Amino acid sequence: MTQDSQEEKINGDEAGPGQRPISRRDALKAAGLAGAAALATETVSSAQAADETPTAVQAKNPYGGVPSGGITLPPYYRPTPSLVSNNVYYPGQEQLGPDEMRISFIGSTPIPVTRAQAGTCIMVELGNGKRFFFDFGSGCVRNIIAMAVPLSVVNDIFLTHLHVDHYADLPYLFAFAPWMGRWKPLRVHGPSGRTPEDGIKAMIEGMKMMTRWHTDSFNACPIGDGYEVEVNEFDFRDDNGICYDKDGVTIRHWRRSHTKDGASAYRLDWNGLSFVWTGDGRPDERSLELAKGVDVFVTEVQPDTANLQAMKMGMPSVIMSTTIDQAHSPHYAVGYMFNKIQPRLAMVTHTTYDEELIPEITAGIRVHYSGLFPFGAPDVVIVDVTKDAIWTRKAAIPDAGNMARPSPAEAVELFGLTPTNLKVTFPNPRNPLADQLEAEILNGDIDPKKYYPPDVYREPKKDYPRDYTIDVREIALVKAKKAQAKLSEKAAQIQAVIDAIEGSK
Known part of the structure; x- marks a missing residue:
């Protein structure tokens, strides 16, 4: 029997009554055609499905979208009433509204400090005239000066923990502000540690020892109690404990996981x-709970891009990734926290502002969070907050500039002035210069007449005058009259506008 006849017999046995037997070859052909048809049908179905599937995620504004309103911007993202310029903050030229809070990112990086980024420091100013500083990293003093804040009025500094990048400029402020007029004690707040040696009190004592030569030398100057430090060391374990409660301002703290006991977060x-x-710290449930309902939530971020950073910094990627896992919040976690907390404004700072990393950080955060989110970096990002509006912009600061003078309100508090006491009395120096220098050195100066032009020569005085007093009565009167004249001029301008409008009816 041939193979074909055998195939016909096999198929004939399987054929039903009245059916022509089909050979195996025909069956295979039919199966092939059926398979091709099925494949074609599947391909068409897949193509149709691809056509029906959106090519991108359909973005949606979480606050309710409006035409040309963006996909992350809420209706309350608009300028606050007190702004002089919607685009630029001009330090010293804008009065903060009585119900407004201003947040200034004075410094914004951990390391390295660059011309664009000083060490982390956040200044919070309130409409009641109070000002607070959160952390005080390397280089922040130069930006504080550029922001027209006199060093003599810098006080109430809250340190999150005692890594040097969070307090490096504190010794500089401590050493020089008394000479500039802060004759009252410096106030510093911060957590305790696992042992007394690990707390902020011990750190301040160490700072005093480190600057002893400096502070002793300034005893020949009028410094008053400027080298005293009022240290508010709170128990770092007291989660949600109050570490400041004055003038309607309450500041609470809680623990953070950051390589060692004694790191804290703050809420004002x-x-x-x-x-x-x-x-600084790992993403934690405690922060999710205690930051609920906050207007502005700011956290640190370290992008989990160790491979890229290794190429840039020459550091093994395992060092970078383990540092994140021990002590910091990766960008994905930051977005997760934002989404859980749902603040009116979410921000990150304390990060190296590498241009190529900003899109990656943003993308990682957007995995979980679609709300309002700007960077608190590079330096001098400004945030104005009221109950109805939030607005961000940048400050215009000089590359070099002199120290601003205290405002009248600041001078009143700094020098204890009242309407009946308009005299500023300088503290007497603790030591004459002769007590601090050997006579041979003190008397070894070149005769000033040898280098001063005769018409500008003055007799040197090695010691400050004692009981030195400035009567600011005339100064205050002149300023008050100038302010009165400006108000009268403004009132006249407003009346002229009113008259013009009414006359056009």
């Missing part, structure tokens, strides 16, 4: 407005 509440700075 005032007049129905609130601000959180987590400091």
Whole structure:
């Protein structure tokens, strides 16, 4: 029997009554055609499905979209009433509204410090005239000066922990501010540690020892109590404990996981407005709970891009990734926290502002969070907050500039002035210069007449005058009259506008 006849017999046995037997060859052909048809059908179905599937995620504004309103911007993202310029903050030229909070990112990086980024420092100013500083990293003093804040009025510094990048400029402020007029003690707040040696009190004592030569030398100057430090060391374990409660301002703290016990986050509440700075640390449930309902939530971020950073910094990627796993919040976690907390404004700072990393950080955060999110970096990003509006912009600061003078309100508090006491009395120096220098050195100066032009020569005085007093009565009167004249001029201008409008009816 041939193979074909055998195939016909086999198929004939399987054929039903009245059916022509089909050979195996025909069956294989039919199966092939059926398979091709099925494949074609599947291909068409897949193509149709691809056509029906969106090519991108359909973005949606979480606050409710409006035409040309963006996909992350809420309706309350608009300028606050007190702004002089919607685009630029001009330090010293803008009066903060009485119900407004201003947050200034004075410094924004851990390491390395660059011309664009000083060490982390956040200044919070309130409409009641109070000002607070959260962390005080390397180089922040130069930006504080550029922001027209006199060093003599810098006080109430809250340190999240005692890594040097969070307090490096504190010794500089401590050493020089008394000579500039802060004759009252410096106030520093911060956590305790696992042992007394690990707390902020011990650090301040160490700072005093480190600067002893400097502070002793300035005893020949009028420094008053400027080298005293009022240290508010709170128990770092007291989660949600109050570490400041004065003038309607409440500041609370809680623990953070950051390589060693004694790292804290802060929350400031005032007049129905609130601000959180987590400091450094791992993403934690405690922050999710205690930051609920906050207006502005600021945390650190370290992008989990160790391979790229290894190429840039020459550091093994395992060092970078393990550092994140031990002590920091990766960008994906930051987005997760933002989404859980749902602040009115979410921000990150304390990060190296590498241009190529900003899109990656943003993308990682957007995995979980679609709300309002700007960077608190590079330096001098400004945030204005009221109950109805939030607005961000940048400050215009000089590359070089002199120290600003205290404002009248600051001078009143700094020198204890009242309407009946308008005299500023300088503290007497603790030591004459002769007590601090050997006679041979003290008397070894070149005769000033040898280098001064005769018409500008003055007799040198090695010691400050004692009981030196400035009567600011005339100064205050002149300023008050100038202010009165400006108000009268403004009132006249407003009346002229009113008259013009009414006359056009």
